Amino acid sequence: MVDAGDAFQGLPVSNLSKGEEMAKAMNEVGYDAMTIGNHEFDFGYNQLKKLEGILNFPLLSANVYKDGKLAFLPSVIVNKNGINYGIIGVTTPETKTKTSPEGIVGVTFADPLETVTREMTKLNNQVDAFVILSHLGIDPSTQQKWRGDYLTQQLSTMTAYKHPIIMIDGHSHTVLEQGQMFGTDILAQTGTALANVGKVTFEEKDGKLSNAKASLINVKDVADVTPNATLKAQLDKANEAYLNATSEVIIPNNTVDLKGERDDVRTRETNLGDAIADAIEAYGQHGFSTPSDFAVTNSGGIRASITQGTVKLSDVITVLPFGNTIAQIKVSGENVLKAFEHSLSAPTQMVDGKKQFTANGGLLQISKGVRVYYDINKAPGQRVNEIQILNKQTGQYEPLDLTRIYNVATNDFTASGGDGFDMFGGSREEGVSLDKVMADYLKTADLMQYDTTEPQRMIMGQPAKGEDTVTVPPAAKPQGQQLTPQPATTGKVVQFPVPHQPAATGNNSATMVGHAGTMAGSHVTTMSTTAVMSTVAMQGTSAATNGQVADGNEKGTLPATGGTSAGAIALGYVCVGAGLYMMRRRRAA
Structure with a gap:
């Protein structure tokens, strides 16, 4: 055995x-x-x-x-x-x-x-x-x-x-x-x-x-x-001790299936990945010394789906079982680009006649504060067409500025360079546990915004002309805290694609039993x-x-x-x- x-x-x-x-x-x-x-x-x-x-x-x-x-x-x-x-x-x-x-x-x-x-x-x-x-x-x-x-x-x-x-x-x-x-x-x-x-x-x-x-x-x-x-x-x-400690009802009657199974979340954007990243970004508006520009989380940290019906804290922990905490790091626009190239660098495969990524725990699920346009047919390290960041004061998406420093909220594993994100790392602010952030978010969020299986943020192709000026409702100012003004977009903005290097990436009987290979x-x-x-x-x-x-x-x-x-x-x-x-x-x- x-x-x-x-x-x-x-x-x-x-x-x-x-x-x-x-x-x-x-x-x-x-x-x-x-x-x-x-x-x-x-x-x-x-x-x-x-x-x-x-x-x-x-x-x-x-x-x-x-x-x-x-x-x-x-x-x-x-x-x-x-x-x-x-x-x-x-x-x-x-x-x-x-x-x-x-x-x-x-x-x-x-x-x-x-x-x-x-x-x-x-x-x-x-x-x-x-x-x-x-x-x-x-x-x-x-x-x-x-x-x-x-x-x-x-x-x-x-x-x-x-x-x-x-x-x-x-x-x-x-x-x-x-x-x-x-x-x-x-x-x-x-x-x-x-x-x-x-x-x-x-x-x-x-x-x-x-x-x-x-x-x-x-x-x-x-x-x-x-x-x-x-x-x-x-x-x-x-099991009884665990269930007693995690029996709090988070959603009495969930009506949206949130997809977190391995073959979904490690190959594409999913609505559960969106929700988790949004929860991190929402926390980041008041949980750190400066508000988060956007949030990402690694797909390998998402381990189950959330189905319709009663959702308890134990269900949230089953989705996010690793005990990660929230973290915020400062990342240059150049390294943001490298991070998304690394995220989208997995080999591809044909499934039902359609090309998709093979399962990759380092695929980043992203918040509403960022949009990534990419081409899966290009070589790894050259797939990103354009990245847009939401300006929370104007409500408009703006092209990534390679010279600007962005406040990126994520989990402590990704923030410290996990999954090969060596363009991250460095000093970081720490927050509370990721499962608590997600549970608190689910209590008040309108989950109908996630009632879709279509990609909303990681999009194949180029943005439509003028799409970088799409207006969304500005984020509400947190009570008791001044929002730090975002640096103005300057002539240093670089449109994509730009030249860059790919991220590194007598017969006896006997029995032996194993687990996961045992x-x-x-x-x-x-x-x-x-x-x-x-x-x-x-x-x-x-x-x-x-x-x-x-x-x-x-x-x-x-x-x-x-x-x-x-x-x-x-x-x-x-x-x-x-x-x-x-x-x-x-x-x-």
Whole structure:
């Protein structure tokens, strides 16, 4: 039973305890090993080391270093039913931009291929199979050398390693129903939020393993399994405490579906993204020393939709589970341009005959104070046609001034350079929590303004002639505070496009289960000659950031299982734990 990362963060019920309730649950289920995902660092390095001390199984990563030294155990040998599994962990170097920068001070990430082969060479004569717990993913937007499919392909060609390689992958939240084969080696991934348990079966004869195959068990298939009593009691207690603390009704009867699902919010502007950015901008009119010009928020921080009906604080926290705070930074017009080029730099794909971006957690959702016109057919770094900023005194949109300093409100993750926004950073003012800002906004906002699925702010093409003088109602002056006059637009305004550089951007049976790329070491007694390895998907972040269709590697997506609500995922964990418990009881019998 193993896990491919992003276990501790992203579920509100777990976030309340900074991952400790999830660590207890995983102990009860009976994991054998886990690798480290990018969101394991969301509560900081010290808290992650504390969680490592709570776990009764090893936390693995061969390529994470702290102050130049290996920070975690790189690999472990687990023997189950006479088979030695060499389990190696590897963490995405994207962690540098996909967790809070404060959480990885002094932490570096070495090359995945180099570090994994180092460990395989060390274990080569001691194991029957290699199990790589890979929190790398197969997103097209990820550098090829940092992807799980690239790592599997490279390892499969190396003749020095005679044993089968099973790559249990995470990070990209991809559903691979039958995995992906590389020669005789296999890559498996299960999606997200405990929607599926992955299973890899193989044959073993005379110490030789062969014929690996991957499949998935959907959470609905185990709905009737009797829960493990101890695990259920622990989860029920944690869930009750969370629900009691977040039971406030924010909207008694919401009539607008606000779209926040991964494949929506990471590929385009959505009405929920608009609302969150507007909430940040509204706070910024009085929450900082100077009013915000506009607001942005990263799509990877939006983890669920808000549906019609009663909306509680727990629903808002499920959408925004990371505990981010509001921040304001001062950004030059030149860096605003660079930021939006970076935001729109993802690779493209055809969906239903229409070109769109591939999923990108760094795609910025934007407030009503800014409009971005772009061309998806242009090369990354050259896609922005024009940016317009709302002058709140005149009520008119004006072209971006590359020499002006703008007050940009966002969340603390993006403000500090997360998702590769290195044109941000620097000193910043801090506000309250993002979920509180959003909850307060939803209580009073006219949500009918978001009753559309058409883009309103990130618009393909050029602005219509004279559109930069469109008038909108001026913002009301906050009580008790003088608005700082905006600098007048000068001859330094540059129309787009302008030349610039792109932003950097005897047969035995055995079972291994995993999560989000996990592998389980429970034994199953059957009449077959098959050994089983399972992968349980629970990347809630994790619940991030973080299925993605990846260049034809997707073998099909199973039906949705109710989103990422804490209750549903808790039920999923109970079912998985119960299933493993029953397997072990049968074996003992």
